[in-house]
């Protein structure tokens with residue numbers, strides 16, 4: 587039936603050679619190219635509400651693309667919004683409320699900063715102090731990958747956060763400063779939300795990997811984020827995006843809770859296209875990421891044609907287990 591696209595940062599490229607989070611950002615001109623191409627193709631650009639209508643009601647003949655942007659970075663307002671507004675494209679922004687509240691921990695950026703600014707990084711892994719040499723760019727990439735993989739492998743969100751807090755304290759990286767520097771304020775979000783093209787969706791309070799916290803905490807993260815957005819922007823979000831969104835951070839338990847809380851849709855980062863069968867899995871919808879490492883239209887054409895994700899999913903249409 588269509589595709590939900592995932593974007594994070596949209597901004598002009600930086601020159602630094604060490605950019606381990608680069609896959610999460612695309613150039614404004616690439617977004618413009620993609621939107622122009624979609625407008626030329628026989629594809630409807632629709633809001634999450636319209637996608638929900640198509641999934642639950644009569645399905646339309648034409649395929650759709652739904653654009654979603656995670657995290658509420660300021661570059662959404664500065665770079666993505668002017669392009670999407672110009673082409674009259676509806677889009678959704680999923681906001682973790684601790685980011686505009688300036689209490690969020692963008693831990694993947696803190697890790698990047700620690701590795702970027704130091705030639706050697708020491709930290710406690712399983713109770714043992716370990717040292718990593720990272721003077722050159724190649725070493726930095728390698729060490730970032732190792733540490734990122736280790737953090738993601740930890741069993742609980744609390745272990746991950748405390749390891750990153752230790753690193754940030756030890757190497758004087760101001761974890762709180764990333765919110766102020768990179769994320770929209772409530773005022774900026776309100777100016778965006780005022781445009782009917784824009785849907786504000788929930789993305790938890792603290793951007794936690796929900797599957798790695800107890801059920802009560804997972805439920806409260808989803809529910810509280812919706813209440814805080816309603817209190818701040820005057821509208822209760824009907825749509826949710828699971829932070830990180832892969833199977834280690836959102837699974838059947840989270841899909842059930844989102845549905846119990848009454849979210850109309852919830853999206854993962856599991857790659858895939860939307861099929862009619864997804865009407866029975868509205869809180870476990872797959873998306874396709876516009877990846878910063880592959881900013882060429884031909885990749886997008888291949889992804890939207892569905893063959894790549896069909897292979898990824900072993901030709902199962904629904905992957906919600």
Ligand SMILES: [Zn+2]
Pocket residue numbers: 656657789793829830
């Ligand atoms: Zn996110």
